[in-house]
Amino acid sequence: xxTKFTVIGQRVHNVDGTEKVTGxxxxxxxxxxxxxxxxxxxxxxxxxxxxxxxxxxxxKKLIGVKxxxxxxxxxxxxxxxxxxxxxxxxxxILCRTKVRYIGDPVAAVAxxxxxxxxEALDLIEVEYEPLPAVFDPLEAIKEDAPQVHDGxxxxxxxxxxxxxxxxxxxxxKCDHIREDQYKCSSQAHVCMETHDAVASFGHNGKLTVWTSxxxxxxxxxxxxxxxxxxxxxxxxxxxxxxxxxxxxxxxxSAQFPAAILSQKLCQPVKxxxxxxxEFTATKRRTPMYYFLKLGATKDGKLLAKEARVIxxxxxxxxxxxxxxxxxxxFSSFPYKYPNYRYDGYRVYTNTAVTSAMRGFGAPQxxxxxxxxxxxxxxxxxxxxxxxxxxxxxxxNYEVPGQAFIQSCGLHQCLDKIEDHIKxxxxxxxNHGIGVSAYGFMSGGIFNxxxxxxxxSAAVVRINIDGKVDLYTxxxxxxxxxxxxxxxxxxxxLGVKLEDVRIFSGDTGICPPDLGAWGSRETLMNxxxxxxxxxxxxxxxxxxxxxxxxxxxxxxxxxxxRWVHLVDRPERGVxxxxxxxxxxxxxxxxxxxxxxxxxxxxxxxxxxxYSFGVQIAEVAVDPETGRYKLVNVTTAxxxxxxxxxxxxxxxxxxxxxxxxxxxxxxxQPMDDGKIxxxxxxxxxxxxxxxxxxxxxLEIDTYEPEGxxxxxxxxxxxxNPTAGAIGNAIYKAVxxxxxxLPITPEKVFKALREKKQKAK
Amino acid sequence: MSxxxxxxxxxxxxxxDLARHMIGRGDKVHRDWLKxxxxxxxxxxxxxxxxxxxxxxxxxxxxLEKETKVKD
Numbered sequence: 001x002x003t004k005f006t007v008i009g010q011r012v013h014n015v016d017g018t019e020k021v022t023g024x025x026x027x028x029x030x031x032x033x034x035x036x037x038x039x040x041x042x043x044x045x046x047x048x049x050x051x052x053x054x055x056x057x058x059x060k061k062l063i064g065v066k067x068x069x070x071x072x073x074x075x076x077x078x079x080x081x082x083x084x085x086x087x088x089x090x091x092x093i094l095c096r097t098k099v100r101y102i103g104d105p106v107a108a109v110a111x112x113x114x115x116x117x118x119e120a121l122d123l124i125e126v127e128y129e130p131l132p133a134v135f136d137p138l139e140a141i142k143e144d145a146p147q148v149h150d151g152x153x154x155x156x157x158x159x160x161x162x163x164x165x166x167x168x169x170x171x172x173k174c175d176h177i178r179e180d181q182y183k184c185s186s187q188a189h190v191c192m193e194t195h196d197a198v199a200s201f202g203h204n205g206k207l208t209v210w211t212s213x214x215x216x217x218x219x220x221x222x223x224x225x226x227x228x229x230x231x232x233x234x235x236x237x238x239x240x241x242x243x244x245x246x247x248x249x250x251x252x253s254a255q256f257p258a259a260i261l262s263q264k265l266c267q268p269v270k271x272x273x274x275x276x277x278e279f280t281a282t283k284r285r286t287p288m289y290y291f292l293k294l295g296a297t298k299d300g301k302l303l304a305k306e307a308r309v310i311x312x313x314x315x316x317x318x319x320x321x322x323x324x325x326x327x328x329x330f331s332s333f334p335y336k337y338p339n340y341r342y343d344g345y346r347v348y349t350n351t352a353v354t355s356a357m358r359g360f361g362a363p364q365x366x367x368x369x370x371x372x373x374x375x376x377x378x379x380x381x382x383x384x385x386x387x388x389x390x391x392x393x394x395x396n397y398e399v400p401g402q403a404f405i406q407s408c409g410l411h412q413c414l415d416k417i418e419d420h421i422k423x424x425x426x427x428x429x430n431h432g433i434g435v436s437a438y439g440f441m442s443g444g445i446f447n448x449x450x451x452x453x454x455x456s457a458a459v460v461r462i463n464i465d466g467k468v469d470l471y472t473x474x475x476x477x478x479x480x481x482x483x484x485x486x487x488x489x490x491x492x493l494g495v496k497l498e499d500v501r502i503f504s505g506d507t508g509i510c511p512p513d514l515g516a517w518g519s520r521e522t523l524m525n526x527x528x529x530x531x532x533x534x535x536x537x538x539x540x541x542x543x544x545x546x547x548x549x550x551x552x553x554x555x556x557x558x559x560x561r562w563v564h565l566v567d568r569p570e571r572g573v574x575x576x577x578x579x580x581x582x583x584x585x586x587x588x589x590x591x592x593x594x595x596x597x598x599x600x601x602x603x604x605x606x607x608x609y610s611f612g613v614q615i616a617e618v619a620v621d622p623e624t625g626r627y628k629l630v631n632v633t634t635a636x637x638x639x640x641x642x643x644x645x646x647x648x649x650x651x652x653x654x655x656x657x658x659x660x661x662x663x664x665x666x667q668p669m670d671d672g673k674i675x676x677x678x679x680x681x682x683x684x685x686x687x688x689x690x691x692x693x694x695x696l697e698i699d700t701y702e703p704e705g706x707x708x709x710x711x712x713x714x715x716x717x718n719p720t721a722g723a724i725g726n727a728i729y730k731a732v733x734x735x736x737x738x739l740p741i742t743p744e745k746v747f748k749a750l751r752e753k754k755q756k757a758k
Numbered sequence: 759m760s761x762x763x764x765x766x767x768x769x770x771x772x773x774x775d776l777a778r779h780m781i782g783r784g785d786k787v788h789r790d791w792l793k794x795x796x797x798x799x800x801x802x803x804x805x806x807x808x809x810x811x812x813x814x815x816x817x818x819x820x821x822l823e824k825e826t827k828v829k830d
Contacts, residue, residue, distance in 0.1 A: 087785060141807065143800065153789075153800040161778050168811065179810070293810050306810050343806050 006560055007491040008707050011645040014483045015502065016240070016476070025240045029272060031198045031210045037066055039261055039271035040117035041253050042107040042124050043281060044099035047350035047672030048133035048146060051097055051126065054107060059123040064116035066267070068124065069260045070107045071096030077226050080317050081218065081250050082448040088158065090149060091316040091353075093226075093256040099128070100148055100315035101352050102672050103281030108257035110269045135672050137312045137347035138289065148315060148348035155348040157313045158321045162328045164400035165339030170304035174295030176379055180372050182292070183738035184364040186312075186667040187285035187660070188682060189357060193242020194278040199258035200268035207234045207259060212241045213505070214249040214475050215515020218449065220507045222251040223259060231507075238505035244477035245657070246356030247283040249515050250318055279677035283355035284667060286323050286346075287312040290368040292331075300382040302391045304339040307331045307365075311354065313346045318355035319517075320346050322446065326605075327361030329402060330718075331369055334410050334439035334611055335391040340400075350672050358654075359717040360518060362440055363661060367739060370436040370722030374729070384435045384726070385418050392437065393611070403603040407710070409637030409700040410437065413613040416635040416696040421615060424631075430620045431630065434726025437613045440715030441606030442705065443520025445599050454596035456520075456528035457511035460489060460536045462591040464583050466561070466576040468493060468500045470532075473513025474525040475505040479713055480646045481521040485529045487642055488706050492533035494558025495575060519711035522642065523608055526706035527597035536593025543582040548573060599704075608702045608710045612636035616691075616723035620731045625747025627728065629659055629691035632720065636695065638712035639702035647712045651695050654716035660685045662721030666740050761826050765791050776826065777818040795821055 019025035056068040071094040080089030095106050107124050111117035132146040139145055140155040148155050171177060197211040207229065213219050216236040224231040241248065254271040261269040273282065293306040309327060313320050328342035359366075377387040392410045399405065414437070421433055443455070459471040470489045476482040486500040493500075503509055513525055541556045544563045548571075550556065555566040564572025583590060599607040614634040620627040632655050641647055664683040668675045676682045701708035721739055729735045734749035760769045761776040765788050770776035780788050781802055789799045797818060805814035 141804070151786075154803060156784070156800075156803060159782055159784060159803065161782050163778075291810070308807065308810065310807070341812075345803070345807070 005491055005707065007487050007497055008640060008642055009644070012483060012487060012497060012643050013645065014480050015486050016482055027193055027240045027242055028196045028198060028210045028212045029193055031270065033198065033200060033268040036198065036268040036270055037110040037112060037265065038114045038117050039108055039110045039258055039269045040114065040121050041105045041257055041271065042121045042126070044102060044104040044106055046099060046128055046130050047102050047135070048131040048148070049099050049128035050131060051095060051099065051106060052129055053127040055125040056107060058125070059109060059120040062116065062120045062123060064112040065109060065120045066112070067110045067261050067264050068107060068120065069257065069264060070094060073260055073264065075226065075228055079222050079226050079251050081319055082317060082321055084448050084450040088317040088321060093251065093253055094260065101350055103277070103352055104315065105253045105257065108261055110261040110265060133350035133672055135349050135351055135669060137310045137349055140347045140349050141310070148350060152348060157317055157346045157348050158324060160325045160328055160344040162342040162402065163340065167304050167306055167339045167341040170339035171295045174303050175298040176376070177293065177295040178372060178376055178379065179293045180375065181737065182290040182368040182371065184288040184290065184367060185739045186287045186354065187357060187665050188279055188667060189245045189247045189282070189284070190682070190684060191243030191245065194273045194275060195248065195252050195254045195282055196272040197255040197258045198268055198270040199255070199262040201262040201266055203266055205233065209234070209236045209255065209259065211236060211238060211255055212248060213238045214241070214244040214477050214517055216475060216505045216507045217473050217512040218249050218515055219251060219255060226251065226256060227259065227263070235508035237508065238475050241475060241477040244516060245358040246319065246360065246517060248477070249517055250283070253281060275679060276677045279682065280352060280674050283318055283353050285357035286320055286354035286361065288327065288364045290364065292368055292372050294372055294376055296376055296380065298380060300377065300380050300387045300390050302335055302337055305332065305337050307342045309344040311344070311346045312351060313348050314351045314353035315348065316353045318353050320355050322448070323356055323361040327365045329605055330362040330439070331365040332399065334393045334437050336393055336397060351669060352674065356517060358657060358714050360714065362438070362718045363658060363721060366436060366438045366718040367662070367721040367725065370719065371725050371735070371737065374726045375735070385414055388435070388437050389414050393439065403605045405609050406704060407608065407639060407700045407702040408611055409698045410439070410611040410613070412698045413611060413635035413637060416698065417613045417615055417633070420633055420696060424617070430622055430731050431617060432620070432727040432729065432731030433615050433617045434723045434728070434730055435613065435615050436719035436722035436726065438715060438718040439609050439611045440711060440718060441518060442523040442608040442610060442711040443606055444518040445602060445604060445606060449514070451512070451514065453512040454598045456513050456525040456597045458525065458528040458532040458595045459511060460532040460593040462536055462540065462579055464580060464590070466495070466499065466579045468495060470500055470502045470529065471510045472502065472504050472525055472529060473507070473510045474521050475516045477516045479516065479650065480643065481516060481525065484522055484642050484646060485525060488526045488529050489533045491707065492530045493537050495561055519714045522709050522711060523705045524597050526709060528595045530706040531595025531597065532593045533595070534593070535595060536591050539591050539593065540578060540582055543585055544573070544578045547578065547581055602704070607704045610636065610638045610711045610715045612715060612719065614719035614723050616720060616727045618724060618727040618731055620728060620746065622732050622750060625743040625750055627743060627746060629663065629724070631692045632659070633694040633696065634716065635698055636712065636716060637698035637700045639700050639705050639710040640708035642709050648695060650712050651716050652693055655693055655720060656685050656690060658717040658720035659724070662724040662739060662741055664740050664742060759828055761822065761828055764826055773819040773823040774812065774815055776822050777815040780818065781814065792818070
């Protein structure tokens with residue numbers, strides 16, 4: 001499929017790779033401006049309390065302190081990413097009357113250096129009246145629970161319902177029904193670059209911000225709301241971002257206080273959150289209680305599924321409302337359930353806010369769903385691969401009332417994985433292989449943000465020397481979108497990758513784009529880039545046709561910098577010569593192409609879906625419960641592969657992150673206080689813990705995607721926890737239903753199993 | 759048949775779907791309507807947690823079947 005391309009499908013290093021590996025790439029962390037001050041944020045030590053008084057007088061007197069701000073210095077507005085629903089915009093950032101979690105910001109200081117700012121924080125006196133707090137969603141929904149937000153009954157922030165078919169009737173027809181409960185834990189994003197911002201208000205009243213972000217446009221718009229400014233008076237720049245997995249597209253406690261301080265002083269202010277703040281006061285993965293009921297015929301045909309979910313929302317809405325919907329939608333993936341029902345409830349608690357994180361609710365639903373499906377297969381005496389094959393989605397399948405799936409390579413993935421398992425042969429004792437199948441979206445069709453713009457847009461400019469400038473609002477957060485989009489641009493335009501220079505994530509010069517979330521950049525921004533490049537190419541070819549004097553029955557194209565007749569490729573002229581002539585012919589104007597993409601008539605969720613199957617092999621010590629991830633192999637289909645090297649990078653990163661979610665990462669709390677807010681205490685999978693990884697190539701083509709491409713970023717995070725859980729069961733016969741599956745839990749389960757056997 | 763929401767006029771295909779809409783929307787105006795009919799929003803939601811099935815929705819759907827504007 002990829003052989004007809006000259007750029008797409010090549011193994012390409014990231015276009016900004018040299019800058020990054022040599023340390024010359026400038027992140028927000030590296031930005032230094034003349035007269036720049038350093039900010040720090042004072043945070044609540046209480047999970048729930050009224051603010052009675054904030055006395056900043058002592059802090060202001062400290063030498064080197066230039067300003068101290070509190071909620072009173074703001075317009076008192078509340079922000080939220082769900083802008084279409086004002087009741088869900090519930091976060092002040094600088095709290096005025098009440099704090100709702102340990103870490104909620106109450107004041108900020110700007111000083112000549114970080115040490116002085118830090119010292120000043122201790123001089124700010126805040127008088128609180130502690131309130132009863134609630135930390136667990138199952139407690140928070142009780143009638144007598146403390147109210148996190150006034151007027152929100154049972155602390156239910158939002159609920160979501162999905163249903164098709166007749167679930168109750170279908171369960172009556174099932175030969176076998178399972179009901180199981182699961183608990184999915186939290187997870188920290190642990191971006192290498194913590195949240196940070198440099199905000200600079202000019203005397204002209206305009207705001208310029210450098211920040212580590214997944215969506216410059218969202219941040220610009222949210223600033224405009226909170227500061228009552230025109231969005232065009234705000235420029236947000238995201239040059240390089242040191243990791244973004246879902247916590248960096250909402251206005252945060254570095255960005256907003258930095259702007260308020262800068263507005264007051266007309267000086268640049270830089271705030272970089274500490275690693276501890278990153279763990280305690282930024283968004284995290286949503287913990288969920290999952291109740292699942294699954295019904296099947298005795299030959300393994302799944303007839304009905306019912307899911308009820310209660311999620312720990314933390315103190316504010318954030319993107320948690322979307323995660324609530326998506327976990328319900330993806331709980332039906334990747335199978336053809338004729339009858340399905342989902343009820344999801346997001347509950348406010350006095351804990352750090354939960355929100356989007358890579359996979360966006362799907363890692364939770366995939367863990368619980370794939371665990372239960374293996375249990376169902378065992379109950380029925382059916383092979384785990386076979387039950388997945390019997391029920392798996394196929395191309396051109398409609399998820400009733402929800403989505404239309406065009407390309408789907410799930411069955412090819414199952415075939416390849418089955419072959420792979422056979423090749424691994426007989427396993428040593430206490431080794432087990434677990435299977436997990438999954439699917440994910442290629443960008444969301446939601447517009448809760450209420451943007452009036454196209455979801456993605458791009459501008460292509462061809463300069464006199466033939467070099468191409470590509471402008472896009474997409475944000476490269478380390479996932480390599482600058483490279484992917486440059487490749488798409490080069491392929492469409494018929495030039496080489498090195499001919500394209502990309503400008504991205506800068507609202508001052510780039511068209512709006514919703515940003516890097518929901519695995520949307522390759523498909524959505526890729527389509528916008530492809531259309532912009534096609535627009536520029538059309539203009540060039542119009543000129544070339546006249547210039548070459550070709551018979552009008554011939555079509556022209558450009559490949560490898562050669563403008564030629566499609567049917568007579570040898571008849572052509574140099575791309576560079578045509579560009580020079582065309583620009584001269586246009587009275588000196590550079591050739592500009594524009595492209596937009598907004599999905600229409602593509603269902604409610606996404607214009608396209610990727611699919612895959614993963615296996616994990618574990619080796620368990622039955623005496624201690626300790627286990628090792630031996631091998632993780634993935635068959636992932638993402639349509640046309642734009643950059644194989646990029647997919648391999650995504651896969652390794654996903655296994656590290658999703659393996660951690662399944663194996664060791666958690667954020668235990670004591671009365672709302674996160675107990676492990678450091679890299680030393682928060683257990684991550686390190687390079688030495690990484691298993692052997694393999695990727696099995698699957699060839700599919702997505703009609704909606706640019707050159708047939710679709711997502712390869714978040715979907716890879718979904719299967720690993722389920723595969724690990726199933727592998728542990730295969731190895732030693734114990735099943736763990738609450739994440740993470742730590743050796744301690746395995747040990748306890750083994751002990752219980754032994755005691756029962758006695 | 760189409761069932762019209764008594765609060766926002768959203769059209770649903772059945773009383774049960776309309777009940778889902780009203781509980782799902784859950785904003786003040788919808789909650790106030792439920793209250794005026796003797797329902798407590800929190801109790802309807804709690805019913806959904808207590809067991810698998812549609813108990814919370816069914817209770818409201820029975821009232822909506824009788825009281826809402828229905829068009830063929």
